[in-house]
Amino acid sequence: MNKLFFRLLVMLMSLSLIGIILVQVYWFNTSFRNNDEQFKFHVKQVLGNVAQKLEQHELYSFYNKINKKIDSAGVVPKEEDLMEFYYVQKNPKTNQTIVYSNNVKSKQYNISLPSFDKKFDSNKFKSFSSSRLTEVYNNNSIDNSAVNQSLVPDVKSVKVGSLGILDKFIFEISNKDILSAMPLEDRVSNDELDKLIRKELEEYGVKTKFEFGILSNGIVTKIKSDNFVYDKAITYSIPVFTDNEGNEKYKLYVSFPHKKKFLLSQLVSITILSIIFTLIIIIAYTSALNQLIRQRQISEIKNDFINNMTHEFKTPIATINLALDAIRNPKIIEDKDKVFKYLEMIRDENKRMHAQVENVLRISKLEKKELNIIKESSDIEEVINDAIEHVNLILEDREGSISTHFGAIRKIVLLNDVHFTNVIVNILENAIKYTPDIPKIEIYTENIKDMVLIKIKDNGVGMSKVAQKRIFEKFYREHTGDIHNVKGHGLGLAYVKRIVDDHNGQIYVESEKGKGSTFIIKLPLIN
Structure with missing residues (x-):
């Protein structure tokens, strides 16, 4: 039910976000079309005024000529x-x-x-x-x-x-x-027409570049601007200098090369705000969704961790209780060998639980920057050999083997022996734990530029692509449901990653399901 509700919630949030974006796009398109219509309306009014003023100018000039002639004749x-x-x-x-x-x-x-x-x-x-x-x-x-x-x-x-x-x-x-019997060039000049159109456009708030031309029966005349080119999408026209019979010999065309840019400029401020707010919503939505998914994953990991921790602590606690009950038995308490045997069991199980608690504490201290790691120059191959000694007993119990192939010529690095030994031990223990057959582990070293490369290869069960991306997260283990055939809490590799990072190194894994895993560590050399 929770999964269904979560999916429904994500779907509704996604649909809402898509709806907001579509509404913004629709609003922009509608506003652009409205601006285009308003632009067209203003330009038509401008052209009408220009045509009317051209004819009025000619008529007034005619009046003036006649009146001057009458006045001068007396x-x-x-x-x-x-x-x-x-x-x-x-x-x-x-x-x-x-x-x-x-x-x-x-x-x-x-x-x-x-x-x-x-x-x-x-x-x-x-x-x-x-x-x-x-x-x-x-x-x-x-x-x-x-x-x-x-x-x-x-x-x-x-x-x-x-x-x-x-x-x-x-x-x-x-x-x-x-x-009508005169040439067009004698009736109007390019400068006069340019000034008249410019003045009218400014009065209507159309402040963008324009080109003009007068066509006579579809043929361009000399009355035109230098860059005038007819383009149906950006050009508007009106008849000018019509004769007494209403014939339209001449047509004035005005084109606007930057029309789209001008229309967009009127929307730019509100569009930028709209984009900013939409991006904020997208970021907030993505962050919220990521947090929801993350919380679900943490919840699953937490449940898996509690199940594993309960299972692992249950066994040593039960063993300790049985050992204590046995020691209290009058027959056993007289037998020193058996008492020591049970005490040894109690001590081992207690150490086992203590080791897990220490892992948790180590991770916590690393996160709070409270773990004091003192580094000294060390031979990386000696550290690897020390780590191998730590896991020899476990390896012998599984009849496994470790082979080393040390090819690094330069091998002195600055590190903390204790913590880095733990790093190698954790990787080796995982290699042994996650190998159902006889463990066969190979360790390689080599130099790449100013780095030393450590490869630890096993023949275990391998891991999926998803697990490879998350294997170094705290408490993460590849989900196995309620199966606890492999002990652990997902703390070891998280500790490994943080120690390697603290040594200015890198660690990553190459693996394929059913074909084993290879852990690769890069550390800077001391020059």
């Missing part, structure tokens, strides 16, 4: 009536009569143009104005036929105004017709 315009509106309304109740008239007049300017003297006598310019007269007659008995008589109105209102809309209409049509 002629009195000739007035003509173009249209007259006349209306009379009488109120029978109040006897009030309203007379309204509206005259549309044109002013004609005959201006001589020297360049056209041979063909035309003058150029004709006309402007239009209206004169509106409203007269009110109170309590006078007049009829429609008497309106033209010399009567004085009670109320009189005169309004005179220019009909600029007619002027504008005529000038705009004329201007477009005239300009």
